[in-house]
Amino acid sequence: MSAPSAASATPATAAPTPAQLLDFVTRSAADAELIASLPLDPEGRTWLRLEGPGGSEAWLIGWPPGTGTGWHDHAESVGAFATAAGTLKENSLAVRIPTSAWKSLELAEDLDRERVLATGEGRAFGQHHVHEVLNESIEQHAVSVHAYYPPLPLIRRYSRTGPILRLEDVEQPEDWQ
Structure with missing residues (x-):
């Protein structure tokens, strides 16, 4: 299944910018047929891989009430996401953290x-962006579209207690694909 392509706006050899990824996820989030194609599970997140612009990795994600990602980053990838249904909250850090040599x-x-992102709202971010995304609703699913370039080389997962951020795990693409 593929979402609208931004290939005509991005030459095949050019890496998509965060703004182009944001345009893609926002347009995709407005595609009612695409959003309706995602099966929703009352217990856990669901997802479909999409064809993103310029060789980017893209995902359509369903968020049951009360679910979230936990603190993580997308390594060297830039990205964007947009809410297609419901409301998502993003907690993030306003600083880049060192990428290695620490626990x-x-x-x-x-x-x-x-940030609170209602239906139709999105945001782009740069490399090493540490955040968590949450569906804080107690009764409504949320759905979002995400895109990353280059395709995710890894995801670093963190735990957070007050001001202490601890690296807990490093996931490779085979862990989520």
């Missing part, structure tokens, strides 16, 4: 950022 960091004050 835990104590974060300075005032680095936390929060």
